[in-house]
Amino acid sequence: MTKRILIANRGEIASRIAKAINELEFVAIGFWTESESQARHLEFCNEWIKLVGVTHAETYLNIEQIVRLAKEHKVDAVHPGYGFLSENADFAEALNKAGIIFIGPHSDAIRVMGDKATSKMLAKKAGIPVVPGSSKAVESVEEAIRIAEEIKYPVLLKAVAGGGGRGMRACLNEQEIKDQFAALQRESMAAFGNGDLLVEKLIINPRHIEVQILADKNGNIYHFFERECSIQRRHQKIIEEAPSPFIGDDEELRQKICSTAVDLAKVVKYDSAGTVEFIMAEDKSFYFLEMNTRIQVEHPITEEITGIDLIVCMIQSAIGGDLHIPNQEFIKRSGHAIECRICAEDPLTMLPAPGKVYGFETSFPQGTRFDNCLYRGLEVTPDFDPMVGKLVTKGINRYVAVRKMRAALKGLFIEGLKTNISLHQVIMENENFKNGSYSTNFIIVENPQAKINTEIDFLKFYKELAGIEARNIGL
Amino acid sequence: MRYYLIENENEYIIDLTKTEILSSDLVEFEFSTLKKNELINKKTVFVRKLAGQYFASFDQQCWNKIPRQNMPRKMIYVDKVIDLYRGYKPSGLAASGEGDLNTQMPGKVVKILAKTGDQVSKGQTLLILEAMKMENEMRSNIDGVIKEIHVKEGQALEQGVLMIEIAPLKK
Numbered sequence: 270m271t272k273r274i275l276i277a278n279r280g281e282i283a284s285r286i287a288k289a290i291n292e293l294e295f296v297a298i299g300f301w302t303e304s305e306s307q308a309r310h311l312e313f314c315n316e317w318i319k320l321v322g323v324t325h326a327e328t329y330l331n332i333e334q335i336v337r338l339a340k341e342h343k344v345d346a347v348h349p350g351y352g353f354l355s356e357n358a359d360f361a362e363a364l365n366k367a368g369i370i371f372i373g374p375h376s377d378a379i380r381v382m383g384d385k386a387t388s389k390m391l392a393k394k395a396g397i398p399v400v401p402g403s404s405k406a407v408e409s410v411e412e413a414i415r416i417a418e419e420i421k422y423p424v425l426l427k428a429v430a431g432g433g434g435r436g437m438r439a440c441l442n443e444q445e446i447k448d449q450f451a452a453l454q455r456e457s458m459a460a461f462g463n464g465d466l467l468v469e470k471l472i473i474n475p476r477h478i479e480v481q482i483l484a485d486k487n488g489n490i491y492h493f494f495e496r497e498c499s500i501q502r503r504h505q506k507i508i509e510e511a512p513s514p515f516i517g518d519d520e521e522l523r524q525k526i527c528s529t530a531v532d533l534a535k536v537v538k539y540d541s542a543g544t545v546e547f548i549m550a551e552d553k554s555f556y557f558l559e560m561n562t563r564i565q566v567e568h569p570i571t572e573e574i575t576g577i578d579l580i581v582c583m584i585q586s587a588i589g590g591d592l593h594i595p596n597q598e599f600i601k602r603s604g605h606a607i608e609c610r611i612c613a614e615d616p617l618t619m620l621p622a623p624g625k626v627y628g629f630e631t632s633f634p635q636g637t638r639f640d641n642c643l644y645r646g647l648e649v650t651p652d653f654d655p656m657v658g659k660l661v662t663k664g665i666n667r668y669v670a671v672r673k674m675r676a677a678l679k680g681l682f683i684e685g686l687k688t689n690i691s692l693h694q695v696i697m698e699n700e701n702f703k704n705g706s707y708s709t710n711f712i713i714v715e716n717p718q719a720k721i722n723t724e725i726d727f728l729k730f731y732k733e734l735a736g737i738e739a740r741n742i743g744l
Numbered sequence: 745m746r747y748y749l750i751e752n753e754n755e756y757i758i759d760l761t762k763t764e765i766l767s768s769d770l771v772e773f774e775f776s777t778l779k780k781n782e783l784i785n786k787k788t789v790f791v792r793k794l795a796g797q798y799f800a801s802f803d804q805q806c807w808n809k810i811p812r813q814n815m816p817r818k819m820i821y822v823d824k825v826i827d828l829y830r831g832y833k834p835s836g837l838a839a840s841g842e843g844d845l846n847t848q849m850p851g852k853v854v855k856i857l858a859k860t861g862d863q864v865s866k867g868q869t870l871l872i873l874e875a876m877k878m879e880n881e882m883r884s885n886i887d888g889v890i891k892e893i894h895v896k897e898g899q900a901l902e903q904g905v906l907m908i909e910i911a912p913l914k915k
Contacts, residue, residue, distance in 0.1 A: 617823045623850050623900045628811030650900040651852050682811040687820050723822045727785045730758060731775045732800040734747060736810040738760060739771050739791040739798060
């Protein structure tokens with residue numbers, strides 16, 4: 270039976286979801302707002318609904334309005350995308366109460382996994398390794414030292430309320446804990462209004478590795494192998510790849526981390542697409558970090574190496590449809606995929622740089638996918654995430670995928686916006702990146718932005734101006 | 745035709761010194777760049793239309809696709825935002841007065857609390873800018889009169905954009 274599916278999101282992911290809905294021959298319904306009436310995703314939607322309001326709180330985060338509109342328009346199911354309300358258990362419950370399907374996991378899974386402390390405790394109980402450390406706030410310097418000796422140095426002193434890289438100190442020995450403890454306590458009190466500290470083992474040169482999970486409503490849980498997302502800036506990923514070059518040919522390790530992820534998903538009776546994130550140490554021991562109970566930005570690289578359509582399967586799973594997956598062994602991977610997040614930001618400072626797109630053109634090598642929300646005239650405002658597209662290439666192996674990515678970056682023309690394309694180009698040429706030997710500290714250690722050539726190339730201007738003049742004279 | 749490219753303190757003039765239509769799908773241009781009245785660069789460029797797309801070349805051998813675009817007001821070069829003017833040089837762009845209010849970071853104009861001709865005092869809030877998810881009050885640096893307001897409410901701005909010009913009061 271035809272379903273009416275509402276997309277409660279914007280940008281490239283809204284287009285991606287709309288295409289999946291079209292493929293299933295369902296009705297795709299998209300949102301637009303006053304400030305974004307030209308949204309590109311509407312192109313792929315059969316019906317358009319206006320979200321009233323200016324701020325995010327009034328529009329894409331407004332549970333009351335979205336549920337009301339969904340009811341008014343006789344929507345059967347809502348896909349939340351990523352960000353916004355995608356991991357909001359209240360939203361899922363409000364929809365269910367209105368008789369509408371939330372395309373995602375059941376709300377208990379969202380609630381449990383949404384809380385870092387609870388999810389960590391749950392994982393620990395299920396026998397899944399977590400980063401060793403204190404399970405609750407430490408009372409004193411002495412207690413911190415005692416725990417540090419138990420889990421062995423180096424350790425990390427961490428504010429309970431901290432996050433995003435703030436409120437953390439590395440300690441290599443007892444003396445450093447003594448020196449840092451009181452200072453960090455004061456600092457956390459001032460910054461977060463909470464001076465409680467945790468002691469955790471410090472993982473040196475960590476790798477960020479995550480496993481894609483897909484489950485149906487009948488208790489079948491599958492994994493789609495891993496992704497490595499170690500190239501990050503300000504704790505946000507910018508380049509992801511699958512499979513992980515760090516795991517490499519170690520199939521035993523790959524099996525172990527993937528089945529660990531499935532085990533955790535089983536504990537919460539997971540029933541949708543999700544991702545289990547791990548941190549991997551240099552000795553290849555890995556620890557559970559968190560579980561994301563939504564589709565992730567970097568899902569395309571998994572789709573490229575396994576051939577699955579995660580968005581379609583997520584919809585099928587939610588409405589009780591057939592995923593067409595007989596068993597885990599049926600899922601195979603081949604080749605290597607890389608994703609570069611194309612962001613409207615200054616490539617040197619990596620800070621968002623809003624602007625207006627004057628020109629957009631592509632000339633890609635075979636095996637390129639570009640999920641994006643770009644069009645000529647698009648105004649990138651500070652309101653939204655600066656990511657405007659995801660450039661994905663797939664090759665028969667990692668070397669080929671990187672080569673294709675270099676060509677794809679060269680063939681991506683976005684005029685009028687500062688973008689991080691030049692940063693990606695430098696990273697693709699970096700020896701350590703090419704060898705796959707990098708950690709989450711890559712940007713800090715390698716400082717790739719320093720190698721970007723910023724000298725003005727007048728020949729580029731001549732070409733662009735010549736193009737404009739040629740159009741002016743009617744060529 | 746003359747183009748003015750202005751980037752911070754740097755001002756470049758690009759002169760289109762020759763235009764020759766060679767055929768119905770091929771045009772030849774010659775550009776030269778001046779900085780401080782000194783010629784720093786000169787080059788001939790060919791543009792060819794092929795299947796609705798535009799391609800540029802310096803030697804008529806190697807052709808590169810160029811994005812179709814209308815005359816942009818800004819051109820971006822890696823990390824530089826270059827203001828572009830075709831045929832005229834805007835006045836008063838080079839000098840930055842002490843009373844000028846520029847954006848310190850990218851943001852969005854939430855509210856403008858003054859209008860052109862208003863007399864304002866040092867420390868007075870003139871504009872509210874939302875940046876990094878916070879509202880920031882932008883205050884006048886001097887006692888003066890609002891000369892010009894270059895922005896509108898709701899407008900998204902880059903870093904370093906001139907928002908309000910204030911002429912100092914004569915003592």
